[in-house]
Amino acid sequence: MWQFITKRFGLMVLTTLCLSFIVFFLTNLQPNLVKLAKTEAGIRMTDDQVLSWLGDRGYNQPLLLRYGEWLGVVPGYVHTDEEGRTRGRCISPHVKDTPTYCGLLQGTLGNSTIFNVSVGKALATRLGLTGILMFWVMIVMIPMALIIGIFAGMREGSKTDRALSTVAIGFTATPEYISGVILSVIFASRLVFDERFLLPSAQSAMENMSFSNFALPVMTMVLYGMGYIARMTRASMAEVMTAQYIRTARLKGVSFPNIVFKHALRNALIAPFTVIMLQFPWLLTGVVIVETLFNYKGFGWLLVMAADGNDVELLLSCSLVAVLVVLVTQLISDIGYVFLNPRIRVSS
């Protein structure tokens, strides 16, 4: 077992390294850097000025070397220009002693150019806000999806099954930017409801959260994710219900609710667990859309700002967080699957 976990963990670290390098490469392409120089030091720079600006800040070094600096395994870039001013990756006005290494391994993520704070700080606040959103999404989504899936799957082909499955398909066909728009029109415009029933904007949810200002973003995200989980639960439930041991239980005269809850449910929930874990990458896309749509300033909003504002360091760190979330959930789902399903023996 431990060997399996270490192996998976090693693979994850390798994947993270590869992916962070790809992201580093894509965000540090020459046109991006030129744009960065121009937004930072004035739009009317000549090409030579841009080159020297980038050179002073160490952007002209080979890509691999700079990736090493960012990781924190290569000493940070230091440069003293003709006027005697010393600049370097690791030199910041807030810290007195300049460390030699500053990168991911030292916990330094650089500075955000659009927010003028350290990337770590910006990420922490935004991730906190998104965490709250995700928490409520999960609280609402998982029970609802499981209930729909179990009720649809326990009697395959029945009317309840048909109705619930169609509803679930309908949900999977409604991406967040559509359900968000439709929900907003119904609950937040003057078209359907009277002034008194309108829900306030989700922007206010960042300070004081209440049901009324948080319901729309949460529901928007729940709807799309729920359909998929419900369908998976239904399929898994339907499969378990045809198993031999369920038939035996029925022939023994066990009541139907008892069969569903005591016998079928435990085996039927293994597959949805993996699906729920693997749902995180999808939720991440949902987070970006919902936060843009409702102007909730969380992680997704930060990602959009970083990409639009060409904030290289911030975008890089956002990407790293996103990739890590995906990989960690994959790892948990793999390990959890083995734990939950005693039929799988890990060959070591």
Next chain:
Amino acid sequence: MPVWIAMALTFSVSYYFRDKLGLYGRLFDTYTGSIGFALVIFWLFTAIFADLIITFDPIDQLSGMRKKIPGALVPETFNAYLLGGDLMGRDVFSRMVMGSRIVLSIAPAATIFAFMVGITLGLPAGFYGKRLDTILSFIANLVLAFPVILLFYLLVNPAIRSTGIPVVIAAVLFLFPIIFFAVLFQSRYYVQANKRNIYVGLTLLLGFWAYSGLAFNQDPLQLLGLEPIFYMDPNLLNIFVSVVFVNAPTVFRIVRGLTMDLKTRDYVAAAQTRGEGAWFVMLWEILPNARGPLIVDFCLRIGYTTILLGTLGFFGLGVSPESPDWGMTINEGRKLLAYFPHMAIPPALALLSLVLGLNLLGDGLREQSLKD
């Protein structure tokens, strides 16, 4: 109007001959299948007859019609803006109809390309296994670990376009359909040299013609001073490539899984005993038997690709600012949602119904193909 006629024709003909049409015919036995099919062909015919349906030019701006409510009349001609006017005074209805053409030309094409890539790589990975499988699976997982939205932000922007990375990716990805068809014919007809030469030759000729036009924007006809047939706007190419890139690894995983399952079957062993080559077994024995799940996934994947294109448009990364692409229209409309919901709702419902139709169709197909 032409849409309804065409739909009625398709339905009556298909329904009449449903017993002879195999899987396609049996689709009409289920409610979900026929409703899904109806929605899909409705949008398909709308896209085909879009020129006849639109009441106004979708990019024509009439300043008097800005933000007008549905049914408002144009002052001089007294033609109605059926679904109102948008921010720039364009007809929402005509834009929605024209939008279907864009969506239905990009989404299926991108899905087909993703399938070509996925099949060409997934078959050998599943068939040979071992090191090849490990490497290809690792790469696929690498792409899958990227959150889709992040990949789009990194890959679809003007800065990336100027470095030529999309062209490089396109050059790699667009090669796969050619390889696929060339190997397909080669493995089947290599004993009949004449037939082989014709098929493989035609594939290579047409393939590389389209290839040079689509990926490098250098259709040979252009060099001769003629109008190019295969042409893709750099922006469109960028989007197209990203969508294929996102979808291909999932298809790869499905094909690989199916191949690993099917290669233990008796007919594969029989073919190998006959002395057939590995690629013949893969392409002519395994692939046709894997078609059921692949067709179902194809339907679902077109729906997913449509959603992806909408997402791109929603973030302003769409085809072009003027184009009536649904995602972009939703994005434009949402800013004034509280006051003028008629701008965002029609394209939103259009996209919703198309994807719903594709999902229902996929589900109906799955149900019917499981009965075999």
